[in-house]
Amino acid sequence: MPQKPSANDTIQIATIGVGGMGSGDTNTSLSIPGVKLVAVADLYDGRLQRAKERWGNDIFTTRDYREILNRRDIDVVLIGTPDHYHSRISVDALNAGKDVYCQKPMVQKIEQGHEVIDAQKRTGRILQVGSQYASSMVFHKAKELLAAGAIGELNMVEAWLDRNTAVGAWQYSIPPDASTQTVDWDRYTAPVGKRDWDAKKFFRWRNYQDFGTGVAGDLYVHLLTGLHVVTNSKGPSKIYSTGGTRYWKDGRDVADVTLSLVDYPKTAEHPEFTLCLRVNFASGGVTDAFGVRFVGSEGVMNVGYSTLTVNRRPREAEPGYTVNTFPKAVQEQFLKDYRAKFPEQRPNADSMRPDKEDVYTPPRDHVPHLEHHRNFYSAVRTRKPFFEDATFGLRTAGPALLCNQSYYERRICEWDPVSMTRKA
Numbered sequence: 001m002p003q004k005p006s007a008n009d010t011i012q013i014a015t016i017g018v019g020g021m022g023s024g025d026t027n028t029s030l031s032i033p034g035v036k037l038v039a040v041a042d043l044y045d046g047r048l049q050r051a052k053e054r055w056g057n058d059i060f061t062t063r064d065y066r067e068i069l070n071r072r073d074i075d076v077v078l079i080g081t082p083d084h085y086h087s088r089i090s091v092d093a094l095n096a097g098k099d100v101y102c103q104k105p106m107v108q109k110i111e112q113g114h115e116v117i118d119a120q121k122r123t124g125r126i127l128q129v130g131s132q133y134a135s136s137m138v139f140h141k142a143k144e145l146l147a148a149g150a151i152g153e154l155n156m157v158e159a160w161l162d163r164n165t166a167v168g169a170w171q172y173s174i175p176p177d178a179s180t181q182t183v184d185w186d187r188y189t190a191p192v193g194k195r196d197w198d199a200k201k202f203f204r205w206r207n208y209q210d211f212g213t214g215v216a217g218d219l220y221v222h223l224l225t226g227l228h229v230v231t232n233s234k235g236p237s238k239i240y241s242t243g244g245t246r247y248w249k250d251g252r253d254v255a256d257v258t259l260s261l262v263d264y265p266k267t268a269e270h271p272e273f274t275l276c277l278r279v280n281f282a283s284g285g286v287t288d289a290f291g292v293r294f295v296g297s298e299g300v301m302n303v304g305y306s307t308l309t310v311n312r313r314p315r316e317a318e319p320g321y322t323v324n325t326f327p328k329a330v331q332e333q334f335l336k337d338y339r340a341k342f343p344e345q346r347p348n349a350d351s352m353r354p355d356k357e358d359v360y361t362p363p364r365d366h367v368p369h370l371e372h373h374r375n376f377y378s379a380v381r382t383r384k385p386f387f388e389d390a391t392f393g394l395r396t397a398g399p400a401l402l403c404n405q406s407y408y409e410r411r412i413c414e415w416d417p418v419s420m421t422r423k424a
């Protein structure tokens, strides 16, 4: 493809990792005019077979993603592999001159982040991370409202992603034909070193630190993406996490309940605030809860998957008093002084009313996942990167991964949001 393709050029894509999300990203990409799938790579033969059933017998399939990167007819690769392969494939793909849509988290280890950023800068290719809430209208509306002072000065954010089902807790199906014949186990384990064959570690990879990034790396990233969109933040400075494997004692070596407290320093973009993050995989009834709640001095904004609610209450006009335990004469003196300072007013009308509530819902046809892909293909055509590039990717993945480190190391971790490096 020429450096700046015309609007009519077909963009030829290949997907590396065609499990759940790689397939979803492929289908969404194919719903965009001018996008054609030519190849897929996967390490389980059944998924390669299924790719042909879905997208036609003429697509090229392989176990070795490098065969895809070597093809000159492929402009774009979508990366839908487990997390331990994200940075390796991204860097190889950028070096091979491809544009990249890589699923979140952009990296499995913090140190890999700068390699991806450097590769993106050096090659000048487009890399967009697949956290679709970066393209969500509700988060962008919340950003506009926060900047306009709708909730006063931000001081705290609460964000959560709770689940209460087996599939939600990463208990995925294992196909009956799973074996070292149908799965390229050696290639799968190559980045981490030799491991004994274990179908669970292949099909339920999220539950193991070797291949996934735990609930913090995997799911906090969505919450941090939304938060960073709304606040325009570069990231936090201090992180503490705790939690444990409380319900899903199925051999996993990651937590199923994690709570984190995260401090964001004052910057030109936002005041100092504290973030409380939570994932609970046995949340007692709520099957799929997702939210980011922005608390300010004059209101609260709640952002969900597809709604934004703003509740506002102006601050009181006068501070009020608590004097009736004082001796009578002291009360009288206090009230005299008080009224001199705050001449008698009628009761604050706003304090008598319930909070003012505004609800924003995007148009019915707004699907963040589709919008995110549209933004990506538009960047591929115009060569103007969408803002969720490799740097944005590390600004969310880095603190999310540090939430895990804090939990594993049982201590407060420090992060430099400007240089995007761990300080302590």
Ligand SMILES: NC(=O)c1ccc[n+]([C@@H]2O[C@H](COP(=O)([O-])OP(=O)(O)OC[C@H]3O[C@@H](n4cnc5c(N)ncnc54)[C@H](O)[C@@H]3O)[C@@H](O)[C@H]2O)c1
Binding pocket: 016, 017, 018, 019, 020, 021, 022, 041, 042, 043, 044, 047, 063, 065, 079, 080, 081, 082, 083, 085, 103, 104, 105, 130, 131, 132, 187, 188, 202, 203, 205, 218
């Ligand atoms: N944006 C979102 O909302 C969202 C949702 C789900 C998953 N994801 C992300 O998508 C990625 C994939 O998750 P999933 O749920 O689809 O997992 P999955 O297990 O369903 O699919 C992963 C696929 O990658 C293949 N694979 C593994 N190593 C490979 C390699 N080296 N080369 C080629 N193929 C390889 C596996 O065989 C498997 O088919 C993860 O990074 C996950 O965090 C994002």
